[in-house]
Amino acid sequence: MQKKIHIILPRIEGSKKTKNKILKVVIYCRVSKNTPEQLRSLEIQEIYFEKLVSENADWKLYKIYKDVGSGTRREGRDGYIEMLKDAQKHRFDLILVKSLSRFGRNTVETLSTIRRLKKMNVAMFSDVEQINTMEVNEALLSILLAAAQEESAAKSENIKFGIRQRMRSGKAVLNHTRFLGYTKGEDGRLVVVPEEAEIVRKIFSLYLAGYGVRKIKRYLEENDIKTVTGKSEWSTSTIDRMLSNEKYMGNLLLQKTCTPDFLTGKQKKNCGEQSMFLVENAHEPIVSKEIFEDVQRRKHKM
Structure with missing residues (x-):
């Protein structure tokens, strides 16, 4: 005989006011990054x-809210914010979410x-923890949330550790698409x-x-020299950053920025809080070391 699988759904109800009625249900899905693997995970959710x-006769789907971005940051949470606004307008009774760590x-x-x-009178059901917020007491919920936050912190530290290890070996993920003078080779190095x-x-x-940066800007624009993105207008800050970018002499300085707090996710200039890694002769230079250092000396005198 052919094997048959029947899903026995968990008992999920809203509040007492919504008991014994068809519940309007929403789905909240979130992934951290805009990568093919993560987007596939979003689709699976x-x-x-x-x-x-669809398998629960007492439920009716109202809407699906989606976000792509870290749940620990304010940006990238448009779906979450829209969902809460709709909740205030009493448009649904129940939120389905993968796990507590995917919510706040x-x-x-x-x-x-x-x-x-x-x-x-809106309930939330977390599938991983099998928690209905209308049924669990706040003390237990606080413990589960704290555990979810600790798990997020541990994942963040593991990712940072992996990045630092790659940096120690002289490897780095570089943004070459907006980097004038270089593109990415097959081996991942700058070409x-x-x-x-x-x-x-x-x-x-x-x-x-x-020439100062303003005069250089004027020269480039008057000679119809385009930026890396094809624009006719140059930014003085872009020119200034180029003149200080060690990559142009073939070196890589890794971990120039750091993220002190994984909850905010805000990056800041690394002023000695964490190790930095200088990789010399990492790729073919565009300007010589002597020219680059002459420019730095002139910049520091001004």
Whole structure:
């Protein structure tokens, strides 16, 4: 006989006011990054919960809210914010989410949001923990949320550790798409783009000839020299950063920025809080070490 599989759904109800009625259900899905693997995970979450809703005769799907971005940060949470606004308008009764760690940014915020939802007679069901916020007491919920936050912190530290280990070996993920003078080779290293490299050399030579960044900007625009993104107008801050970028002499300085607090996710200039890694002769230079150092000496005198 052919094997048959029957799904026995968990008992999930809203508040007492919504008991014994068809519940309007929403799905909240979130992944951390915009990569093919993560987007596939987002799709799997949607499919799983849509099937769960369709198999429950007491549920009716109202909407699916989605976010792509770290749950610990404010940005990248448009779906979450829209969902809470709709909850205030009493548009649904139940939220389905993969896990507690996928919901709020931290324990305090999540607990506060769950309290607000309960006052609006909106329940949340976390599939991984099998928790219905209308049924679990706040003390247990606080413990589960704290554990979820600790897990997020541990994952963040593991990722940072992996990045630092790659940096120690001289490897780095570089943004080459907006980097004038270079593109990415098959081996992942920077490869010189000859026509762009001439622009870089011109900027360095003009600076050593006594041109300031504003005068260099004017020269580039008057000579119809385009930026790396094809724009006619140059930024003085871009030119200034180029003149200080050690990559143009073939070196890589890794971990120039750091993220002290994984909850905010805000990066800051690494002023000695964490190790930095200098990789010499990492790729073909566009300007010589002597020219680059002459430029730095001139910049520091100004």
